[in-house]
Amino acid sequence: MSRRILGIETSCDETAAAVVEDGQKVLSSVVSSQVEIHGRFGGVVPEVASRAHVEAVLPVVGEALAVAEMEGPDLDAIAVTHGPGLIGALLVGVSAAKALSLAWDVPLLGVNHLEAHLYAAFLEEPDLEMPLVVLLVSGGHTMLIVMDGHLQYRVLGSTLDDAAGEAFDKVARHVGLGYPGGPIIDRLAAQGNRDAIRFPRAMMADGWDFSFSGVKTSVVNHMRHHPDTPVEDLAASFQEAVADVLVTKARRAAAEVGARGICLAGGVAANSRLRERLREGCAADGLRSFLPSREMCTDNAAMVAAVAWHRLAADGPSRLDLGAFPSLPMPDE
Numbered sequence: 001m002s003r004r005i006l007g008i009e010t011s012c013d014e015t016a017a018a019v020v021e022d023g024q025k026v027l028s029s030v031v032s033s034q035v036e037i038h039g040r041f042g043g044v045v046p047e048v049a050s051r052a053h054v055e056a057v058l059p060v061v062g063e064a065l066a067v068a069e070m071e072g073p074d075l076d077a078i079a080v081t082h083g084p085g086l087i088g089a090l091l092v093g094v095s096a097a098k099a100l101s102l103a104w105d106v107p108l109l110g111v112n113h114l115e116a117h118l119y120a121a122f123l124e125e126p127d128l129e130m131p132l133v134v135l136l137v138s139g140g141h142t143m144l145i146v147m148d149g150h151l152q153y154r155v156l157g158s159t160l161d162d163a164a165g166e167a168f169d170k171v172a173r174h175v176g177l178g179y180p181g182g183p184i185i186d187r188l189a190a191q192g193n194r195d196a197i198r199f200p201r202a203m204m205a206d207g208w209d210f211s212f213s214g215v216k217t218s219v220v221n222h223m224r225h226h227p228d229t230p231v232e233d234l235a236a237s238f239q240e241a242v243a244d245v246l247v248t249k250a251r252r253a254a255a256e257v258g259a260r261g262i263c264l265a266g267g268v269a270a271n272s273r274l275r276e277r278l279r280e281g282c283a284a285d286g287l288r289s290f291l292p293s294r295e296m297c298t299d300n301a302a303m304v305a306a307v308a309w310h311r312l313a314a315d316g317p318s319r320l321d322l323g324a325f326p327s328l329p330m331p332d333e
Contacts, residue, residue: 003022003023003076003309004021004027004070004074004076005019005020005021005023005076005309006018006061006064006065006072006075006077006078006079006100006301007020007080007111007301007303007304007306008061008079008081008093008097008304009081009113009301009303010053010085010090010096011085011086011090011113012044012085012086012089012140013049013052014033014298014299014300015031015052016029016030016031016299016301016304017030017057017060017063017064017301018300019064019070019075019305020123020302020305020309023122023308024123024126026302027067027069027070028063029064029301030060030067030301031298031299031301032059032060034048035179037052038179039180041179042178042179043169043173046087046089049089050086050089050091050092053093054092057092057093058096061096061100072103073104073106075104075106076106077107077308077312077317078100078107078108079097079110079304079305079308079312080093080096080097080110080111081093081110081112081113081304082094082323082324082328083110083112083113083325083327084112084114084326085324090324094110094322094324101320107312108317108318108322109308109312110318111304111311112307112328112330113304114143114328115153115307115330116303117138117265117266117303118134118147118153118263118265119306120296120300120302120303120306121134121263121290123296123302124293124296125290128263129260129261130147130260131147131148131149131259132146132147132259132260133146133253133254133257133262134147134263134264134265135246135247135250135265135269137164137246137265137266137267137269137274138163138267138268139163139165139166139169139182139268140166142163142164142210143158144208144210144249144253146253146257146259151310151311153331155332156208156253157209158209159212161211161213162213162216163212164212164246164268165266165267165268167213167215168180168181168185169181171219171238172185174219174223175223175234182267182268182270182271186270186273188231188232188235188236189235189238189239190272191232192230192231192232192234192235192237193237194237194239195237195240196230197229197234197237199215199219199222199237200214202214204245204249205248208253210245210246210249212242212245215238215242219238222234239274243271243274243277247278250262250281251281251282251285255285259287260288261287261288261289261290262289263289264290265292267297267299268297269292270294270298278291
């Protein structure tokens with residue numbers, strides 16, 4: 001019997017809701033972005049984000065149900081991101097999900113945001129073969145993960161300081177490019193020379209962890225000493241340094257664990273050069289590369305509902321005293 005799950009996502013600055021059937025078929029996916037709101041401040045303001053979620057969450061849920069041609073009581077479960085993320089933003093989603101669960105008498109399920117990103121790929125490619133190396137790259141996290149099977153993970157490494165997406169935003173802010181930094185740098189880099197400046201590749205050959213604070217500082221220092229450097233060359237060279245580290249480590253991890261392929265996940269997975277480098281690297285290594293659509297890279301609720309289908313079968317529903325956990329770690333089983 002098919003199970004239809006409503007996913008709700010409010011971990012940062014996207015208010016999202018989606019209905020997914022059996023963890024694979026997306027019946028609806030609605031995202032309300034706050035990019036224009038936070039762009040005025042040069043980054044996400046937690047209190048502003050929380051207030052925007054309060055205004056948007058119920059209309060977004062209503063639209064997701066309408067597109068899926070469903071009513072609340074017809075759902076088999078309500079899944080909501082309960083960490084990691086901004087505590088105020090998370091609480092809006094969790095509170096809304098609890099209220100709807102009670103009102104519709106539908107089971108509630110708390111979902112780990114990082115785990116949800118892993119399942120975005122399976123919405124578009126349900127037959128991905130495992131073991132699989134997943135490079136999860138976002139504004140708040142940079143992680144190298146091995147998926148041995150569904151709900152079976154090994155976290156090989158993570159960032160020791162700035163996440164890759166965070167470094168993109170900080171570089172863009174310093175250069176005066178605006179927010180969000182990732183898409184702006186990506187566009188400018190397309191017109192620049194990626195070999196113009198040799199920025200450092202920290203820890204590229206050492207272990208599985210990442211560090212992007214150094215390359216960010218190198219960009220800042222270069223601009224201080226060479227203010228006439230074309231911004232396109234700066235963007236392309238910085239982007240190349242980040243992609244080089246990410247792809248090199250992912251390829252090495254895939255070879256060590258015997259992975260059948262490498263998958264990108266998270267907001268930075270939309271970066272065009274990272275996608276190109278990974279595709280080329282996997283082709284050279286005889287591996288399958290999976291690059292999710294840009295809609296599935298960014299925060300969305302379809303991925304929340306997708307992983308919830310697996311978690312519901314394995315663990316059952318959550319209690320109604322479900323909390324929000326801003327530092328919730330990635331499950332490592």
